[in-house]
Amino acid sequence: MKRDYESPVYKKLRTRTLRRDGHCCQMPGCSNTTRLHVHHIRPWSIAAHLRFEPDNLITLCKLCHDSIRNQEHIYEPLFMGIVRSNANNS
Numbered sequence: 001m002k003r004d005y006e007s008p009v010y011k012k013l014r015t016r017t018l019r020r021d022g023h024c025c026q027m028p029g030c031s032n033t034t035r036l037h038v039h040h041i042r043p044w045s046i047a048a049h050l051r052f053e054p055d056n057l058i059t060l061c062k063l064c065h066d067s068i069r070n071q072e073h074i075y076e077p078l079f080m081g082i083v084r085s086n087a088n089n090s
Contacts, residue, residue: 013052014038020090021059026082032061039065041079043072055083 017038025032039060042050050056058079060068068075 009052013054013057016054017057018059020054020086022086024059025061025064026058026079026086027060027064028078030061030064032063035062036060037062037065039068039079041072041076041083055080055087058083 018036023033023036025036037060038057040047040050041056041058044051047056
């Protein structure tokens with residue numbers, strides 16, 4: 001798994017995701033622009049085929065990323081809507 005995060009393909013995808021999301025946390029009510037993570041909306045463990053899919057990635061700050069841990073499925077519809085909106089506006 002560590003190897004995938006370090007791959008040139010993932011690094012490029014991470015950069016594109018941050019740009020699409022305006023280098024800002026996408027959690028509603030949060031506007032942090034530091035300590036940003038690129039989060040897999042559907043985790044690798046259950047959706048390996050979406051590992052490098054741009055529509056499965058969203059920018060979250062560390063605080064928000066930590067706050068959704070083990071609750072990802074609850075946020076999936078919200079995050080998918082935000083990603084679609086951001087993709088249409090870029």
